[in-house]
Amino acid sequence: MLIVKKFGGSSVANAEKVLNVAKRIGKSYDEGNDVVVVLSAQGDTTDELIAKAQEINSKPSRREMDMLLSTGEQQSVALMAIALEKLGYPSISLNAYQVGMNTTSTYSKARLKNIQTDRVQAELERKNIVIITGFQGINRFDDITTLGRGGSDTTAVALAAVLKADRCEIYTDVEGIYTADPRIVKDAKKLSEITYDEMLELASLGARVLHNRSVELAKKYHVELVVRSSLNYEEGTVVREVCNMEKMLISGVAADKDVARISVIGVHDEPGKAFNLFGLLAKHKINIDIILQSVGRDGTKDITFTVAKDMLEETLDLLEENRERLTVKDIVHDENVAKVSVVGAGMVSNPGVAAKMFEALYDAHINIQMISTSEIKISVLIDEDKAENAINAIHDKFQLGNIKLKR
Amino acid sequence: MLIVKKFGGSSVANAEKVLNVAKRIGKSYDEGNDVVVVLSAQGDTTDELIAKAQEINSKPSRREMDMLLSTGEQQSVALMAIALEKLGYPSISLNAYQVGMNTTSTYSKARLKNIQTDRVQAELERKNIVIITGFQGINRFDDITTLGRGGSDTTAVALAAVLKADRCEIYTDVEGIYTADPRIVKDAKKLSEITYDEMLELASLGARVLHNRSVELAKKYHVELVVRSSLNYEEGTVVREVCNMEKMLISGVAADKDVARISVIGVHDEPGKAFNLFGLLAKHKINIDIILQSVGRDGTKDITFTVAKDMLEETLDLLEENRERLTVKDIVHDENVAKVSVVGAGMVSNPGVAAKMFEALYDAHINIQMISTSEIKISVLIDEDKAENAINAIHDKFQLGNIKLKR
Numbered sequence: 001m002l003i004v005k006k007f008g009g010s011s012v013a014n015a016e017k018v019l020n021v022a023k024r025i026g027k028s029y030d031e032g033n034d035v036v037v038v039l040s041a042q043g044d045t046t047d048e049l050i051a052k053a054q055e056i057n058s059k060p061s062r063r064e065m066d067m068l069l070s071t072g073e074q075q076s077v078a079l080m081a082i083a084l085e086k087l088g089y090p091s092i093s094l095n096a097y098q099v100g101m102n103t104t105s106t107y108s109k110a111r112l113k114n115i116q117t118d119r120v121q122a123e124l125e126r127k128n129i130v131i132i133t134g135f136q137g138i139n140r141f142d143d144i145t146t147l148g149r150g151g152s153d154t155t156a157v158a159l160a161a162v163l164k165a166d167r168c169e170i171y172t173d174v175e176g177i178y179t180a181d182p183r184i185v186k187d188a189k190k191l192s193e194i195t196y197d198e199m200l201e202l203a204s205l206g207a208r209v210l211h212n213r214s215v216e217l218a219k220k221y222h223v224e225l226v227v228r229s230s231l232n233y234e235e236g237t238v239v240r241e242v243c244n245m246e247k248m249l250i251s252g253v254a255a256d257k258d259v260a261r262i263s264v265i266g267v268h269d270e271p272g273k274a275f276n277l278f279g280l281l282a283k284h285k286i287n288i289d290i291i292l293q294s295v296g297r298d299g300t301k302d303i304t305f306t307v308a309k310d311m312l313e314e315t316l317d318l319l320e321e322n323r324e325r326l327t328v329k330d331i332v333h334d335e336n337v338a339k340v341s342v343v344g345a346g347m348v349s350n351p352g353v354a355a356k357m358f359e360a361l362y363d364a365h366i367n368i369q370m371i372s373t374s375e376i377k378i379s380v381l382i383d384e385d386k387a388e389n390a391i392n393a394i395h396d397k398f399q400l401g402n403i404k405l406k407r
Numbered sequence: 408m409l410i411v412k413k414f415g416g417s418s419v420a421n422a423e424k425v426l427n428v429a430k431r432i433g434k435s436y437d438e439g440n441d442v443v444v445v446l447s448a449q450g451d452t453t454d455e456l457i458a459k460a461q462e463i464n465s466k467p468s469r470r471e472m473d474m475l476l477s478t479g480e481q482q483s484v485a486l487m488a489i490a491l492e493k494l495g496y497p498s499i500s501l502n503a504y505q506v507g508m509n510t511t512s513t514y515s516k517a518r519l520k521n522i523q524t525d526r527v528q529a530e531l532e533r534k535n536i537v538i539i540t541g542f543q544g545i546n547r548f549d550d551i552t553t554l555g556r557g558g559s560d561t562t563a564v565a566l567a568a569v570l571k572a573d574r575c576e577i578y579t580d581v582e583g584i585y586t587a588d589p590r591i592v593k594d595a596k597k598l599s600e601i602t603y604d605e606m607l608e609l610a611s612l613g614a615r616v617l618h619n620r621s622v623e624l625a626k627k628y629h630v631e632l633v634v635r636s637s638l639n640y641e642e643g644t645v646v647r648e649v650c651n652m653e654k655m656l657i658s659g660v661a662a663d664k665d666v667a668r669i670s671v672i673g674v675h676d677e678p679g680k681a682f683n684l685f686g687l688l689a690k691h692k693i694n695i696d697i698i699l700q701s702v703g704r705d706g707t708k709d710i711t712f713t714v715a716k717d718m719l720e721e722t723l724d725l726l727e728e729n730r731e732r733l734t735v736k737d738i739v740h741d742e743n744v745a746k747v748s749v750v751g752a753g754m755v756s757n758p759g760v761a762a763k764m765f766e767a768l769y770d771a772h773i774n775i776q777m778i779s780t781s782e783i784k785i786s787v788l789i790d791e792d793k794a795e796n797a798i799n800a801i802h803d804k805f806q807l808g809n810i811k812l813k814r
Contacts, residue, residue: 015462049482055422056486057493064492067500068485071478075456078475079463085471086464093474097504098549119549142505142526 006156013043041072062107073133103137110145150211161221176237187401250344266329360397413563420450448479469514480540510544517552557618568628583644594808657751673736767804
């Protein structure tokens with residue numbers, strides 16, 4: 001079997017942890033597998049490097065930040081190779097340039113374009129364990145790019161895809177995907193399986209186990225993903241196209257607090273205005289999520305939408321600069337919001353899910369600000385400080401703690 | 408003017424120092440110069456990374472150590488670009504791969520083979536200040552190599568050579584080259600000029616201002632080197648082919664404590680034995696320095712030589728493994744030795760220098776273990792704890808503290 005294993009920064013935070021992970025990798029190699037390992041930067045390395053740069057310049061260019069941050073993963077892979085050498089395993093570390101990890105040119109949030117496989121294949125044929133830097137790539141200028149936070153998952157899945165690996169294991173500090181965050185909901189249950197689509201919805205809304213781009217990639221290239229703990233040998237959760245067990249109504253409930261609401265007030269009620277607004281945001285790579293447009297009144301309308309919190313400032317600046325062109329009268333925003341969602345492939349054929357969810361919130365006296373639905377997800381925007389309440393209320397309502405099915 | 412400026416790790420050890428150096432670089436750019444900057448890793452970064460690796464594996468492979476250590480310089484150049492951005496200067500950082508800094512394959516002590524100039528030239532034409540990682544290169548496997556300690560000087564001089572720079576400035580924590588280490592000899596004087604050959608001898612024996620390979624390169628490609636302080640604007644010492652001033656008898660005296668003595672005892676007194684021994688060491692890239700061979704006796708001879716301290720263990724292991732083939736009876740070694748040397752281009756025409764040096768040591772009751780001479784240098788091996796005494800005695804004897812000449 002060819003297995004790609006990805007370990008996050010906390011799994012390799014110090015010498016002891018690096019050696020522990022090395023043992024685990026070695027065990028898999030001993031079982032006769034070809035092993036490719038993808039690593040993030042150790043522990044707080046990335047944050048420390050960001051702090052170092054901030055001390056010098058509060059607005060460093062993204063190009064230079066990528067040059068700086070990419071060193072964190074390079075240190076991790078070298079140290080892991082050194083640990084595997086210690087344990088007597090043949091291994092080699094490779095960075096993005098050595099692998100040929102080609103990305104778009106957008107610094108700090110580049111997207112993978114293609115990955116060369118020659119070097120990796122050659123090293124696997126030499127029976128080396130190949131340890132590759134996550135999170136980073138090389139653009140057409142030969143400059144270093146990074147894939148954004150959580151990008152190491154994407155690196156791992158993309159490698160699994162191009163190498164046609166039998167599976168891609170994502171090691172993390174939890175044992176798998178749960179029906180809800182176990183720190184918030186006491187009787188949250190671990191799922192043994194989940195579909196890509198369900199995982200996508202969960203990943204994009206704050207169940208921060210997998211980076212959503214990595215799940216999209218896994219779905220596109222049919223990579224079997226396994227989310228499991230780096231601390232024990234429990235089986236974890238398998239993410240695949242179709243789950244074998246009978247569909248449950250919903251698989252999980254999650255909250256995303258990393259969200260801010262922006263309302264642009266008094267936009268001229270003419271065709272093209274919404275397009276202007278969202279076209280502008282798209283051009284600046286600002287992802288927007290839930291959108292709500294009020295019905296026109298007095299020849300104007302209000303458009304409300306949500307963005308990730310760390311994009312709030314940039315978005316507000318951009319709106320302010322384009323105020324006239326967009327015919328905006330006023331711009332208001334609220335950071336104290338959270339998005340709470342239920343996700344489940346079984347939802348499609350069960351029209352009562354939304355009603356049940358709203359009832360749970362009503363019973364818990366939680367006001368709903370915005371609603372968004374997809375085939376397998378229903379999200380609501382609520383006050384941030386009600387998020388935990390909401391999750392527990394919904395988890396109870398759907399009796400997710402009592403599931404008997406294996407999944 | 409095109410100027411290459413190299414700053415060592417202590418000059419960029421923290422945010423404040425990085426910004427200070429950035430100001431200095433900016434000043435040179437403002438004066439109309441094209442500026443290329445070569446940086447080492449910040450402060451103790453390299454040592455910290457070595458310690459991290461050692462915690463995991465006391466004998467890490469050199470390939471992985473190079474992968475690990477090269478991140479230090481990459482952090483430095485990114486942070487310097489970020490500092491220059493803060494001050495409003497156009498700049499770009501480049502690592503060894505981006506420049507095309509091609510080296511031999513020997514990890515941890517690679518030698519530069521050639522340097523691509525396209526990218527650097529292009530960035531200079533865009534009026535960017537170009538900041539390049541010192542110390543590191545890329546070998547034919549696309550693997551990262553390092554040039555060994557002090558290799559950043561070599562990077563700077565090599566860049567100055569291929570770019571045909573008007574000068575190469577090496578910034579350090581001293582104001583230039585002195586007649587002796589000012590920390591040891593109170594009345595040591597700064598030289599305004601010194602020849603490449605003199606500098607070479609000083610560099611190779613512990614006057615750790617310039618890496619000797621950098622001086623060799625500068626000599627070969629006629630790069631005018633300037634050694635000056637990063638803390639003030641004093642003029643420093645110019646290193647060039649021929650000095651204008653009347654030659655002094657000797658330019659300086661220096662001690663090298665990073666040396667160990669090894670004696671192989673009872674080698675068969677047959678032709679080829681010394682060749683076998685030194686051929687073996689050369690094959691393993693172990694540089695030997697002073698060699699002393701005893702006159703044969705009872706059909707055997709003793710060969711004594713010195714190596715750098717950090718090569719001692721490897722050399723002893725190698726000798727032990729080849730004991731039979733080399734017909735060695737016994738191997739002894741001593742780490743508590745120092746090499747003290749006087750250097751001066753004027754020495755060639757003055758036969759009395761050696762006698763004067765030995766007299767100084769005799770007067771100071773210092774025993775001479777081994778002697779080695781070249782056209783412009785005389786070195787003696789003595790007890791390590793007598794090194795400071797010896798330097799002072801010699802400095803006094805040659806009245807180096809009283810020189811009136813400008814040099």
